[in-house]
Amino acid sequence: MALPLSAELWHLRIHEINDAPVNETGKYVLYWMIANRRTEWNFSLQRAAWWADQLKKPLVVFEPLRVGYPWASDRLHTFVLQGMLDNQTALSDSPVVYYPYVEPQPDAAKGLLKALADDACAVVTDDFPCFFLPRMVQAVGKRLKVKLEAIDSNGLLPMQAADRDFPVAHSFRRFLQKELPPHLEVFPNANPMAKKSFPATNHKLIADIIQQWPSIDKQTLERPADFIAGLPIDHEVGPVDTPGGTLAARKQMQWFLKEGLPRYADDRNNVESECASQLSPYLHFGHLSAHEVFHHLAKQEKWEPNQLSTKVTGSREGWWNMSPGAEAFLDEIITWRELGYNMCHLRDDYDQFSSLPDWAQKTLNEHKDDPREHVYTLEQFEKAQTHDPLWNAAQRQLVQDGRIHNYLRMLWGKKVLHWTNTPEYAAKILIHLNNKYALDGRNPNSYSGIFWCLGRYDRAWGPEREIFGKIRYMTSDSAMRKLKLKSYIKQYNEGKLFD
Structure with missing residues (x-):
């Protein structure tokens, strides 16, 4: 056949x-x-x-x-x-x-x-x-x-197109730029049953089972x-409040393409001026296809495959020849999203400390016994009972809304590493909290984000610090200086978190 x-x-x-x-x-x-x-x-x-x-x-x-x-x-x-x-x-x-x-x-x-x-x-x-x-x-x-x-x-590139996992996004992006073009010509049908002539039926066919x-x-x-x-x-x-289903997913996609995408390149880290797509729950549960999102984005951009750059550089910009917002978003929904699928497809330990690159495991182990000024239990983290108002607000957003703003989710993860006795325990806490409360948890992208906080897909950074070693360092103070967060903190730190 x-x-x-x-x-x-x-x-x-x-x-x-x-x-x-x-x-x-x-x-x-x-x-x-x-x-x-x-x-x-x-x-x-x-x-x-x-x-x-x-x-x-x-x-x-x-x-x-x-x-x-x-x-x-x-x-x-x-x-x-x-x-x-x-x-x-x-x-x-x-x-x-x-x-x-x-x-x-x-x-x-x-x-x-x-x-x-x-x-x-x-x-x-x-x-x-x-x-x-x-x-x-x-x-x-x-x-x-x-x-x-x-x-x-799952994504625009079949998982079986790659026979190895990639250590950093740049190398995977280069691979995509080589391998993806022919797959842009082979999308699933918008109507999977179009032009099919199989017999129609009804529930009587499986009446005994029902x-x-x-x-x-x-x-x-x-x-x-x-x-x-x-x-x-x-x-x-x-x-x-976020509803599930394909109809809600398409409504959110249409909002993003019209309202969020034009601002995405400049404002995606702006917490108080939300322009993130918020499509990840729909992609996770399969209520929306990445192919459909790409189709409508390309149509809005008046883009055709022949506009792809012939240069394979691994650069985040310039390969698609689309607007800055579109290129920035495609790097998220294709490069970073499918990088996580690549890891989960090829490695059974994607959710384990052992999956971290050697340099990250080494530096975290070297600083395992460093003194911690603050150490919190899982219960304290879950109930947002830390000394840090910004971290507490992010955790409360997760519990209440099922999501954390993209930039703050990175900070949220980094501070759990900072405030736990071991990096292995930090990973377990992050997995539990994210999978329990996030609508888009239990997903390859979730594990990418969690383990990025511990060094996956990153490089060694200096200066070397206590606890973090050479892992990229983030602080709430620096976030407060970069972003307008006062109303965010006030919004999520008011009222009871749990009844």
């Missing part, structure tokens, strides 16, 4: 999880949606639709949500369920069956995926390189008797609070 696009470029996005065959006598093709939680601009859904078209079988889209994953909370569940509502609406008039399932109790979903796969011709899922998902997919692949493919729809494992209904998705309140998850981490 010929692939629908360039076979070589498609091959880089297909991860064969097992050696099981396609079951051509199966009832349907199954798309197990676990990371790319969207119905458009999705290579995974496009691949599943292609299989359905080739085999002339119906397509079932199964989007589950467990309750037993680490840091499961009202915040994360609400965001995902809001996305499910958008997916249900988008697929309501389509030829596919959409089956959203939210586990009511731990292990309630045991046997569900196998039951679906037993009647499937093939199973397609998402190739996400982080958190518990890779281990889960591999474990499932060993048990299934039918073909399981994981499809990479009877045993009921899907979540539209009314609950529209008002999920009471349902979520009854789940065995962390109810202290509540929902935030």
